[in-house]
Amino acid sequence: MSTPTDPFSDAVAGITALLAARHDGLTVLAAVTRACGAVLDSAATGVLTVDPRGGVSVLSASDERARFLELLQAQGGPGPCLDCIDGNSVVGSADLAAEQRWPEFTGRARAAGYQAVYAFPLTLIDRAVGGVNLFYDHPVELSTRQARQAQALADLATLGLTQERDQRRVVRLAESTLATLNDRVHVGQAVGVVAATLGIEPDAARERLAAYSSRSGLSLREVAQAVTDRTLDPHTTFGDA
Structure with missing residues (x-):
């Protein structure tokens, strides 16, 4: 059972x-x-x-x-x-x-x-x-x-x-927050590329990036980087999602 x-x-x-x-x-x-x-x-x-x-x-x-x-x-x-x-x-x-x-x-x-x-x-x-x-x-x-x-x-x-x-967490948080904010901007750029290339809504593009991140084991940062530097082609990678 x-x-x-x-x-x-x-x-x-x-x-x-x-x-x-x-x-x-x-x-x-x-x-x-x-x-x-x-x-x-x-x-x-x-x-x-x-x-x-x-x-x-x-x-x-x-x-x-x-x-x-x-x-x-x-x-x-x-x-x-x-x-x-x-x-x-x-x-x-x-x-x-x-x-x-x-x-x-x-x-x-x-x-x-x-x-x-x-x-x-x-x-x-x-x-x-x-x-x-x-x-x-x-x-x-x-x-x-x-x-x-x-x-x-x-x-x-x-x-x-x-x-x-310990108290170093406060410093680490500031550093990590800035890095995460930069990552969010980068992911937003990748979402725009996928949405424009495939002619889909940003929410749908974001979901496809997240799904690929989960399947591949790559972080969202890495997936976004691959999209914006053209290592990943939106048509072949996300087009059938």
């Missing part, structure tokens, strides 16, 4: 394997965003982090709608993830129709089709250095178990940025 699978255990095992193999932060964050959808049934997931150069920046998002809302917060607009970072605590709204804390964000989120949002802190040495946002297309109250799972995934995202154990 086959043993039932546990999506959370499977997700943690997969992310832990990436950490053990010391994959780059962008690859780990991409795995965390996918896990949030699979484990917590979020319609979309986004990750913001404190930028060592000032303010906050978008590190990862599961689709372009979520990326836009994360960017809205990164540009200084009030929102759940910024409150989560400021207070180093979970911030959420089970029903955005009744939400009054972030008028602009709430209006944009609802216009994009989202009806609930939760933010979980990326915590390092007792302070929040970022946050994971979960977006839902219907009102939803997360259970205690789901909240614990979400925080565990956020903690794994933090480990993906730095694996040091």
Whole structure:
């Protein structure tokens, strides 16, 4: 008799394997965003982090709608993830129709089709250095178990940025964050190349890059590099995906 699978255990095992193999932060964050959808049934997931150069920046998002809302917060607009970072605590709204804390964000989120949002802190040495946002297309109250799972995934995202154990982790986080931001820009360029070459939407191109990364064992950074330096041909590599 086959043993039932546990999506959370499977997700943690997969992310832990990436950490053990010391994959780059962008690859780990991409795995965390996918896990949030699979484990917590979020319609979309986004990750913001404190930028060592000032303010906050978008590190990862599961689709372009979520990326836009994360960017809205990164540009200084009030929102759940910024409150989560400021207070180093979970911030959420089970029903955005009744939400009054972030008028602009709430209006944009609802216009994009989202009806609930939760933010979980990326915590390092007792302070929040970022946050994971979960977006839902219907009102939803997360259970205690789901909240614990979400925080565990956020903690794994933090480990993906730095694996040091002492105060050096702060320095390492700044270095890793800058590297991950640079990787995100590079992956964005590769997404543009694949999307334009194949005539598909950016979200579809991003999914094909992630799928190839998973199949090949290459990090997203390496796949993006291969696309932009023309080592990988979009037609032959991603055209049949």
